[in-house]
Amino acid sequence: MNVKIAKEAGFCFGVKRAMKMAWNELETNGDIYALGPIIHNKQAVSKYEEKGLKTVEIIDSIPNFKNMIIRSHGVGEKVYKDANEKQINVVDTTCPYVKKIHRIVKTYHDKGYEIIVIGDSKHPEVIGINGWCGDCAKIIKTLDDLDSIKFDNSKKHVVVAQTTINLELYNEIISKLDKKLDNIRFNNTICSATKVRQLSAKELSQEVDCMVVVGGKHSSNTQKLVNICRETVETFAIETKQDLNIDKLKEYQLIGITAGASTPDWIIEDVVEFIESI
Structure with a gap:
């Protein structure tokens, strides 16, 4: 059983930047809120919450004068105005x-x-x-x-x-x-990272016996990769290596792997090592 990884997979520039900014803020202050999950990957979010990040859905859940992370997805103009009224310190990780x-x-x-x-x-x-x-x-x-x-x-x-x-x-x-x-x-505002990941996944799906797409179930870009790969070959959508069907994978010799833009490298590496060990 051989594994081939897509040329472009995993964290994009915007997510990598947001995660670094959030981690630096946690190490500096510790007491900080995120308005919504910082990225659509529950494993990565859990690591940050263990570090002290508090995830909330509405700004009213954040006390005045606290620190708040705006995630890479961005927010509407009203959130900034509300934060200013509550004198909340905003750490803006919105993707450029x-x-x-x-x-x-x-x-x-x-x-x-x-x-x-x-x-x-x-x-x-x-x-x-x-x-x-x-x-x-x-x-x-x-x-x-x-x-x-x-x-x-x-x-x-x-x-x-x-x-x-x-x-x-x-x-x-x-x-x-x-x-x-x-x-x-x-205005074609589709991210260049999205374009190259989709193209890379499509090309790889034409070279392998099946595809494994790693990423959060609620990640939009991950699900689009799944749909693109499924147009060509049998495709398995997973969040971690625990979701893999070993018996099913054994039916294939060459397995392609790609990952959504919010999938950390360590999760991808776990999946690769696990498949190679079968």
């Missing part, structure tokens, strides 16, 4: 690529443009993006959504995308939007 989307959305919203976000309305990144235009964005997750959303063609529109959205889906949606709306500006 996501920050760029916030600036685009706010700038064009202030100019009177209608905002369109291609992404999942329930994902924290999209919720945060929507918070920079007063939560009035039209959010498109699938091609079918285009038929149910009403657009005002007399207005100007600007489009941004969730950083982890599938590139092929993005292209299909903007092609339809371009035909539907007369005055529209497109």
